[in-house]
Amino acid sequence: MARPRKVRKIFNPPKMKGFMPYGMQSLATEPVRLKFEEFESIRLINYEMLSQDAAARQMNISRPTFTRIYNRALKIIAKSFAEGKPVNIEGGNYQLDKDWYRCRKCYKLIQGLENHFKCEDCTAYGENELIKLN
Numbered sequence: 001m002a003r004p005r006k007v008r009k010i011f012n013p014p015k016m017k018g019f020m021p022y023g024m025q026s027l028a029t030e031p032v033r034l035k036f037e038e039f040e041s042i043r044l045i046n047y048e049m050l051s052q053d054a055a056a057r058q059m060n061i062s063r064p065t066f067t068r069i070y071n072r073a074l075k076i077i078a079k080s081f082a083e084g085k086p087v088n089i090e091g092g093n094y095q096l097d098k099d100w101y102r103c104r105k106c107y108k109l110i111q112g113l114e115n116h117f118k119c120e121d122c123t124a125y126g127e128n129e130l131i132k133l134n
């Protein structure tokens with residue numbers, strides 16, 4: 001029987017929707033996809049400088065699962081670098097600690113339920129313009 005997949009805990013969603021290479025002849029190339037938990041694994045190891053054990057604990061997953069996610073994230077980024085592919089950061093099997101919304105117009109991240117109906121940085125207003133991330 002397959003074990004249910006454990007949800008990976010993430011504290012902050014990525015600030016951006018992805019990355020785009022520049023200084024290349026052709027940008028018309030298929031993007032690679034980096035899942036939220038893969039992005040978070042890179043952030044915890046290479047930015048927060050956590051050990052893999054500490055990072056696994058923070059994401060509430062086992063160390064082997066963390067290592068698998070992290071290695072996959074490195075492989076995806078290497079492919080993007082080597083082949084000049086854009087990176088889309090989207091989806092995955094994760095759970096954010098709070099409700100987060102992204103403004104569809106200016107891409108601002110908005111945390112919490114109380115402010116989610118209106119973006120303070122632009123004119124965006126309502127459920128169609130503020131998209132829930134989790």
Ligand SMILES: [Zn+2]
Binds near residue numbers: 122
């Ligand atoms: Zn906005």
